[in-house]
Amino acid sequence: xxxxxxxxxxxxxxxxxxxxxxxxxxxxxxxxxxxxxxxxxxxxxxxxxxxxxxxxxxxxxxxxxxxxxxxxxxxxxxxxxxxxxxxxxxxxxxxxxxxxxxxxxxxxxxxxxxxxxxxxxxxxxxxxxxxxxxxxxxxxxxxxxxxxxxxxxxxxxxxxxxxxxxxxxxxxxxxxxxxxxxxxxxxxxxxxxxxxxxxxxxxxxxxxxxxxxxxxxxxxxxxxxxxxxxxxxxxxxxxxxxxxxxxxxxxxxxxxxxxxxxxxxxxxxxxxxxxxxxxxxxxxxxxxxxxxxxxxxxxxxxxxxxxxxxxxxxxxxxxxxxxxxxxxxxxxxxxxxxxxxxxxxxxxxxxxxxxxxxxxxxxxxxxxxxxxxx
Ligand code: SF4
Ligand code: SF4
Numbered sequence: 001x002x003x004x005x006x007x008x009x010x011x012x013x014x015x016x017x018x019x020x021x022x023x024x025x026x027x028x029x030x031x032x033x034x035x036x037x038x039x040x041x042x043x044x045x046x047x048x049x050x051x052x053x054x055x056x057x058x059x060x061x062x063x064x065x066x067x068x069x070x071x072x073x074x075x076x077x078x079x080x081x082x083x084x085x086x087x088x089x090x091x092x093x094x095x096x097x098x099x100x101x102x103x104x105x106x107x108x109x110x111x112x113x114x115x116x117x118x119x120x121x122x123x124x125x126x127x128x129x130x131x132x133x134x135x136x137x138x139x140x141x142x143x144x145x146x147x148x149x150x151x152x153x154x155x156x157x158x159x160x161x162x163x164x165x166x167x168x169x170x171x172x173x174x175x176x177x178x179x180x181x182x183x184x185x186x187x188x189x190x191x192x193x194x195x196x197x198x199x200x201x202x203x204x205x206x207x208x209x210x211x212x213x214x215x216x217x218x219x220x221x222x223x224x225x226x227x228x229x230x231x232x233x234x235x236x237x238x239x240x241x242x243x244x245x246x247x248x249x250x251x252x253x254x255x256x257x258x259x260x261x262x263x264x265x266x267x268x269x270x271x272x273x274x275x276x277x278x279x280x281x282x283x284x285x286x287x288x289x290x291x292x293x294x295x296x297x298x299x300x301x302x303x304x305x306x307x308x309x310x311x312x313x314x315x316x317x318x319x320x321x322x323x324x325x326x327x328x329x330x331x332x333x334x335x336x337x338x339x340x341x342x343x344x345x346x347x348x349x350x351x352x353x354x355x356x357x358x359x360x361x362x363x364x365x366x367x368x369x370x371x372x373x374x
Contacts, residue, residue: 004269005030006233006242008276011211012226014055014064019211019230023068026207026232029272036204036234039077041145044116045069046203048152048167049084050220051358052101058214058224061150063103065209065230069148070113082108083116085138087326087356090119090174116140121173124200130263131184131192135200137171149203149236153210153227153243155218155286157308157351157364158187159194159255161247162219163240164206166256168197175326181350182328190350191259198236206236208243215247215285221360222285229279238269245276247284307349308366314339316359323353323362 007029009022027033037043047066053059066082073080082104088094099105099115108115120139126132141147151167159166172180184190208231216222227246233239237260241251251257251266260266312323319338331346332353340353354362 001264001267004233004235004238004267005272006231006235006238006269008242008246008271008273008279009230009232010228010274010279011230012228014062014211016064016067019064020068020071022230023065023207023232024072025273026230027072027205030205030233033072034076037073037076037078037146040079042079042081042143043073044140044144044147045073045080045082046147046149046167046170046201047082047084047104048150048162048170049098049102049104050086051356052098053220054101055103056224058152058154058212059220060102061152061209062211063107065150065207065211066104067107067111069150069207070107070111074111074113079114081114081116081140081144083138083140084170085173086170087177087352088174088322090121090138092117092119094174095119118143121176126196126200128199129196131189132196135197136173136176137197137200138173141171141201146204147201149201149206151206151208151240151243152213153208153247154214155216155222157217157219157354158349159191160286161240161244161249161254163208163243163256164203164236165194165198165240165260168201168203168236169194171197171201178326178328178352181352182348185348185350187255188259191255192263194256195259195263195265203236205232205234206239207232208239210243210246213247213284217354217360217363220355220357221362225281225284227279227281229274233269235267235269237266241266241269242271242276246280247286248280248282249286253286308364309344309347309349310342310351310353311363311365312340312342313361313363315361317361318359320358322356322358326352326356328352
């Protein structure tokens with residue numbers, strides 16, 4: 001495995017010029033954009049567009065990051081296509097609203113870059129997959145020459161952190177993700193499946209939007225937290241490892257990085273650019289206050305009954321039913337007041353409900369016994 005360079009560039013706001021400068025510098029530090037994309041190539045820029053949220057809510061890749069990558073690609077004569085497949089149906093109607101609210105349509109209008117409107121799917125076979133030997137993926141992947149994974153640095157109830165590897169779960173079409181959650185219930189197996197997707201998609205470059213991230217109940221119910229950096233590199237695991245360091249996590253605390261370590265997929269790397277020590281956030285609030293790798297591993301091996309559970313507060317809930325429809329275990333029903341109730345015995349702790357609730361009404365809480373042991 002080759003020794004990697006990961007660029008870390010300070011970027012304290014989404015000011016257009018500052019973001020462009022940091023993104024360009026990141027590409028340059030890693031050998032230049034032309035070292036991995038050629039003029040005329042169609043490049044899928046895989047954003048994290050988890051749900052219909054405004055950029056300032058820090059749930060989705062910021063449009064200024066998308067714009068800077070688009071401009072860099074267009075400058076060398078490549079053809080960028082902005083895309084994602086969030087939870088819910090993978091349809092034009094669904095994506096249209098998300099592109100608009102997340103500020104991505106405006107990027108397309110102003111730069112002329114394409115928004116993915118190909119909603120076909122395709123099947124890939126992975127002879128060396130560890131968890132998955134066959135994957136259904138979004139069809140646009142077969143129609144591009146290269147992929148850039150553009151993650152958002154956030155906490156995540158299942159994997160501890162989401163970055164550029166977890167971002168590629170969006171290569172799985174819409175509601176098929178629900179099936180995969182049901183199939184890969186163990187978090188270790190699920191993380192192995194994420195690494196299989198990453199190996200299948202093979203992003204040529206990965207960029208982590210860590211200008212403003214999300215702490216607490218991520219990836220959608222937490223708080224926006226300024227971090228002030230953009231990270232980039234050829235190897236998505238190395239980029240995520242640098243991102244984890246930025247928010248005070250060790251690689252083994254993030255389940256995708258733990259899987260990468262186990263599978264010898266995390267290369268050695270040098271950091272280039274600005275000194276990461278000056279950017280590390282030492283009190284970043286990660287889910288359930290878990291700050292030690294042993295805790296994460298232990299939690300993931302506990303029987304379901306003891307593992308952190310989704311809690312529905314009904315404070316902001318409007319009864320939309322997204323949680324019920326996205327529950328792979330069919331563990332949620334609506335009560336007589338049209339509010340969700342979870343059958344905790346049937347719950348497989350995938351946290352899809354928390355991730356997709358538009359009202360951030362669902363929290364993930366540890367078993368009371370373990371809360372005492374914090
Ligand atoms: S997704 Fe959220 S707002 Fe919608 S029914 Fe479930 S808890 Fe309520
Ligand atoms: S209730 Fe939530 S966490 Fe439990 S299985 Fe359903 S979607 Fe997953």
